[in-house]
Amino acid sequence: MKFGNLLKKELRELITLQAMMGMIFTMVLFIVMGQIMGGAMEEGFDTSTITLCNKDNSAFTDEVLDAVQASGETEINFVEIQSDDYAAELERLDIKNVVIIPEGFGNSVTVEKKPAQIQFVSQMQNGGLAGSMSTISASDIISIIQDVCMDEVLLENYGLTEADIELIREPMELIEYTTLNGKISKVSVMELTAVTMMQSMIAPMAIFFLLMMASQMIMTAISTEKIDKTLETLLSAPVSRLSVLGAKMVAAVISALLNAAFMIVGFAFYMIGMMGGAVEEITASTVLETTNLPVDAAALESVTSLPQAMAELGLTLTPVSYVLFAVQLFLTLAIGLAVSLILGAMATDIKSVQTLTMPIMIAVLIPFFITMFIDINELSGVLKLMAYAIPFTHTYTALTNLMNGDMLLFWGGLAYQIVFFVVCMFLAVKVFTTDKLFTMSVNFDAGMKKRGKKPVEE
Amino acid sequence: MATVLEVKELSKKYPKKTKFAAEKVSFTVEEGEIFALIGPNGAGKTTTIRMISTLINPTEGDALVAGHSIINEPDKVRENITYLPDEAGAYKTMKGIDYLNFMAGLFAKDKETLDKYVERGKAICGLGDRLNEKIGGYSRGMIRKLLLARAVMTSPKLAIMDEATSGLDVINALEIRKMIKTLAKEQNMAFLLSSHNMLEIEYVSDRVGIIADGHLMVVGTIDELKEKYEAANLEEVFERVVKNREIR
Numbered sequence: 001m002k003f004g005n006l007l008k009k010e011l012r013e014l015i016t017l018q019a020m021m022g023m024i025f026t027m028v029l030f031i032v033m034g035q036i037m038g039g040a041m042e043e044g045f046d047t048s049t050i051t052l053c054n055k056d057n058s059a060f061t062d063e064v065l066d067a068v069q070a071s072g073e074t075e076i077n078f079v080e081i082q083s084d085d086y087a088a089e090l091e092r093l094d095i096k097n098v099v100i101i102p103e104g105f106g107n108s109v110t111v112e113k114k115p116a117q118i119q120f121v122s123q124m125q126n127g128g129l130a131g132s133m134s135t136i137s138a139s140d141i142i143s144i145i146q147d148v149c150m151d152e153v154l155l156e157n158y159g160l161t162e163a164d165i166e167l168i169r170e171p172m173e174l175i176e177y178t179t180l181n182g183k184i185s186k187v188s189v190m191e192l193t194a195v196t197m198m199q200s201m202i203a204p205m206a207i208f209f210l211l212m213m214a215s216q217m218i219m220t221a222i223s224t225e226k227i228d229k230t231l232e233t234l235l236s237a238p239v240s241r242l243s244v245l246g247a248k249m250v251a252a253v254i255s256a257l258l259n260a261a262f263m264i265v266g267f268a269f270y271m272i273g274m275m276g277g278a279v280e281e282i283t284a285s286t287v288l289e290t291t292n293l294p295v296d297a298a299a300l301e302s303v304t305s306l307p308q309a310m311a312e313l314g315l316t317l318t319p320v321s322y323v324l325f326a327v328q329l330f331l332t333l334a335i336g337l338a339v340s341l342i343l344g345a346m347a348t349d350i351k352s353v354q355t356l357t358m359p360i361m362i363a364v365l366i367p368f369f370i371t372m373f374i375d376i377n378e379l380s381g382v383l384k385l386m387a388y389a390i391p392f393t394h395t396y397t398a399l400t401n402l403m404n405g406d407m408l409l410f411w412g413g414l415a416y417q418i419v420f421f422v423v424c425m426f427l428a429v430k431v432f433t434t435d436k437l438f439t440m441s442v443n444f445d446a447g448m449k450k451r452g453k454k455p456v457e458e
Numbered sequence: 459m460a461t462v463l464e465v466k467e468l469s470k471k472y473p474k475k476t477k478f479a480a481e482k483v484s485f486t487v488e489e490g491e492i493f494a495l496i497g498p499n500g501a502g503k504t505t506t507i508r509m510i511s512t513l514i515n516p517t518e519g520d521a522l523v524a525g526h527s528i529i530n531e532p533d534k535v536r537e538n539i540t541y542l543p544d545e546a547g548a549y550k551t552m553k554g555i556d557y558l559n560f561m562a563g564l565f566a567k568d569k570e571t572l573d574k575y576v577e578r579g580k581a582i583c584g585l586g587d588r589l590n591e592k593i594g595g596y597s598r599g600m601i602r603k604l605l606l607a608r609a610v611m612t613s614p615k616l617a618i619m620d621e622a623t624s625g626l627d628v629i630n631a632l633e634i635r636k637m638i639k640t641l642a643k644e645q646n647m648a649f650l651l652s653s654h655n656m657l658e659i660e661y662v663s664d665r666v667g668i669i670a671d672g673h674l675m676v677v678g679t680i681d682e683l684k685e686k687y688e689a690a691n692l693e694e695v696f697e698r699v700v701k702n703r704e705i706r
Contacts, residue, residue, distance in 0.1 A: 228547030
């Protein structure tokens with residue numbers, strides 16, 4: 001009954017209406033951002049329409065443009081460019097770019113038999129990647145026009161058959177294989193990397209947010225109680241110190257999980273919103289570019305069979321792996337909480353709480369960045385040892401180790417974390433069940449002159 | 459009258475300190491008695507009170523609360539005491555009534571007792587409807603009244619209060635002093651107070667212990683001390699004991 005009472009109080013302190021509003025706001029912000037970004041990316045990647053000004057009225061040009069439209073993939077929006085002041089013209093027509101087929105285009109290819117000129121006017125966009133996407137995808141469409149032109153020239157000028165053209169266009173077929181840890185799959189390594197990269201980004205982000213939130217929560221909870229002296233009131237009541245400690249830790253875990261859930265849902269929607277459309281468009285345009293033909297089922301086979309390829313390469317997690325990862329995640333959280341508890345007990349005021357968050361922040365950030373950009377095993381001996389000495393590193397590498405089947409590394413990391421947790425918990429219990437909770441403090445105000453522990457007394 | 463608190467040569471030395479914060483402090487508090495520990499800042503009042511409240515462990519000596527040792531039976535001791543620290547706060551996000559419920563829940567063994575404690579708390583604090591508001595919006599005086607009510611609502615054998623009326627205006631402070639006297643008289647509750655306010659101590663206490671430099675210098679009733687030191691009031695006694703180290 002008393003533990004329940006304590007837990008209820010801790011939860012009410014941590015999960016307030018404001019905290020819930022904050023969580024919902026973060027989630028909604030991610031979702032909205034995803035939609036906005038997704039919209040911008042999709043618009044940028046859009047290869048379905050092209051703005052074109054045809055100043056050449058030759059039969060050849062008409063045939064080319066008909067062929068482009070007949071592919072069913074690209075719709076041509078014809079405009080009239082009336083002057084050479086292209087900047088003003090783009091402004092007037094409210095368009096970002098335009099392809100101009102000048103007069104004499106058809107004549108140059110069919111009669112003069114020399115390369116014709118085609119103009120592409122594009123407005124440079126400020127404001128990031130999405131802005132320049134439309135130019136990139138418009139360039140793709142120009143290459144489609146070029147390919148259709150080539151087909152026409154080969155058909156008309158050299159009398160080749162469609163089968164000949166097909167062979168010229170694709171004299172070879174690329175079959176890609178990817179190997180991983182002795183396993184092999186018939187899949188493009190580029191496509192596989194694109195997918196696994198997204199996965200390997202979400203997990204560390206989740207770990208990072210979870211750890212930071214839980215740590216800050218318990219640190220604030222302990223230090224506020226100490227500073228407000230509510231801890232003295234609480235610990236002079238007939239409750240065991242361990243149940244006070246336990247209630248705080250359980251509440252911080254629940255609250256952190258809730259926070260992380262909101263954030264991850266929001267983040268997942270953000271990724272889906274932003275990348276969903278864009279990935280489809282990239283894939284489709286890549287296929288178009290290489291085959292010059294409408295996307296067919298065979299061309300997309302490698303994309304749709306990605307999950308199968310991932311399974312073949314062992315890049316998917318088994319239920320046992322998920323359980324193992326969950327255990328490690330929980331252990332990570334417990335280590336973070338135990339360390340934060342000790343640090344929180346040292347705080348003498350709110351300012352010192354912020355400073356005391358630093359060690360945790362550094363220990364969480366270093367492996368986060370290392371694992372995001374490089375393989376830890378590629379580090380030199382000492383650096384590798386230093387990275388592995390940070391207990392959180394093992395959590396960031398756990399998913400990769402489980403996928404790659406590096407079980408020795410996984411179990412080693414887990415064992416290290418267990419030992420680390422036991423030591424931290426022993427110290428936390430020692431702090432909480434002895435005088436240290438009230439006598440231990442770090443004086444940051446005097447830090448410039450003398451840094452050290454100062455017992456509180458009267 | 460039964461002894462509620464028996465302090466036996468209680469000493470405390472903090473780590474890395476050469477001097478004792480409290481040394482061989484001994485005194486007793488009887489049932490229904492109001493005992494005040496007075497002394498200058500850093501004399502060892504809070505250290506002594508914290509040891510009796512089982513918050514910190516003594517280096518030497520012991521204290522018995524209702525017959526239970528603070529060293530060997532701290533759990534039993536906590537069942538018989540309440541402690542109100544100086545300048546203590548309360549959980550700002552909680553409503554006043556929820557705070558009383560929460561604290562009562564730590565002492566009560568069943569729902570009936572819990573409700574009884576909360577009803578008493580509500581009556582004692584005198585905050586009325588404002589108990590339904592969040593503590594974050596309370597004034598310092600309101601918080602102190604709430605905490606005082608919390609400290610006595612469970613009718614502990616010994617209520618330990620560090621600067622009980624700090625932050626309260628004259629009228630509120632008077633009410634609290636009267637309340638302490640009434641509770642001691644009518645419910646036989648014992649109080650261990652610590653204060654800087656000599657007027658308050660003179661009005662409310664049955665006996666006084668003057669502590670200086672970690673040592674309990676003298677103990678007695680107000681009249682006894684005044685007579686012993688041939689002083690007009692407690693302030694004079696205090697000055698002569700603390701400043702001049704006169705031990706009679």
